[in-house]
Every structure is written in C-alpha cells, then in structure tokens.
Amino acid sequence: MLIAFIFGLPIGSFLNVVIWRLPREENIAFPPSHCPVCNAKIRPYDNIPVVSYLILRGECRDCGARISARYPIVEFVTACLFAAAWPLAGGFLGWDFAAAIIMTGLGVAITGIDIDHKIIPDELSIGGLVVALILAPLRAGDWRGLLYAALAAAFGAVLLLLVRLIGSAILKKEAMGLGDVKLIAMIGAFTGWQNVLLTIFLASLIGTIGGIIAIARSKKMRKERLIPFGPFLMAAGLISFYFGDSIIRWYLVIFLAGG
Helix, strand or coil, X not given: CHHHHHHHHHHHHHHXXXXXXXXXXXXXXXXXXXXXCCCCECCHHHCCCCHHHHHCCCEXXXXXXXXXXXXXXXXXXXXXXXXXXXXXXXXXXCHXXXXXXXXXXHHHHHHHHHHHHCCCCHHHHHHHHHHHHHXXXXXXXXXXXXXXXXXXXXXXXXHHXXXXXXXXXXXXXXXXXXXXXXXXXXXXXXXXXXXXHHHHHHHHHXXXXXXXXXXXXXXXXXXXXXXXXXXXXXXXXXXXXXXXXXXXXXXXXXXHHHC
C-alpha cells in the first residue's frame, strides 16, 4: 500500500497538468511546469508533490503568487486512492490492479475538468474505453472478456442515451451531455454490464444529494442549476468496480428473502 501511495503522488502531479492543460488544448508535456502568473519554470525541488506546496506555503518562489490548494489535494487524493486500490483489487500486481489505478487516474482528471469546464474530453473517456477493452481479455483470461466488456460499454451508453433523450424531451432542454454517455461506456467496459446499472443508480443517488448541497451552498449553482454529472458517475463507477458484485448479491439476498 505504501508503494502504491508513493507512486500515486507523482501521478497526481501529472493529473494536475492534465486538468489544467487538456481543456485549454495545450500540450501536456511541453513546456515544463511553470507558474501561470510569472511563467517562471518550476524547479525540480519545488515540484515535489504535496511537500513543495507546504514548504513554499502555497506561493510561487519567484513572484509570490498564490498557488491553488487544489494541486496538493489532487496529489494527495490520488495517492490515497492508489493505496486503497491495492487491497481492494486483490493485493497483488495484476491486471485488475492495473485497471483500478488507470480508472482512478482517469476519474481524477475527468472530475477536475468537468467541475471547472462542464466538459469531459474524448481523450479521456474514449481513450479510457479503448484501454478498458484492451485490458478486458487480460483480466478475464480469455478473449470472451473483450466481448463482455464491449457489450457492457454499449449497454451503458444506450441506457444513458435514452435517459438523455427522455430527460431532454421532458425538460425542453438538454438534460445531459454526450460526454456523460461516452463516460458510462468507459465505466461499463471496466465494470461489466450489471455494474453499469448499479453505477447509474448510485450516481443518480449521490448526484441528487450532492446537487442539493451544491445548490444550497452556491449562489451560482442556484442560478444556473447546472451540476456536472461526470464526478458522480466516476465515484459511483469506482464503488461499483470494487464493491458492485457484493452490493448486487446483498440486494438479491434481501429481495429474495423479502419475496
């Protein structure tokens, strides 16, 4: 777990770059990390995840501009999620662990971008779908895994597309972006078709609670009533990835016992 945590810190630092540059259509590799205010290149010893932020007290060494607390938060949260992925994905280096950390990294980047820009870049959702499909037969042990993953992706996309169409017809405006449809396809390829249903249910539940809290706390949210759904889908997707089978079994036991 400790190694996974340490590994997650620089990945979180890279995800900060992705969150900032990708929606602005900037190269994520060049130029090297720099202060967005004075453009001074960040020195290697000032680019140590979390630690450098604390040492510099959240300020640029060159111009003294404030550095957003989001940077160390993303780094620390990514590291924690990577550490949690180790025992939850089986506690050994395998394809399930690889899928877990890739899905986690994509989820962190998608969450940050969707919150800031209300978009989910195809590079992340479609790219993640391709990676999930590549990993599927490796995780399953045979090529049927690819078929099941593709069917789960299609099932999730069609289901959420129907929700989008029906919601838009009822509300007389776009109820959900196509980015969410592509995202659920990616999640489905990682989790399987049964967990796609669970993901949509959990995302709706978490999103409703989160939306109420966000609208209550933010005047802008109350005015626009536009809540990004991607973060809730990713949170629900990770829950389904790790605990979906257990949750479904528990529900079936309760349901059958009640019947």
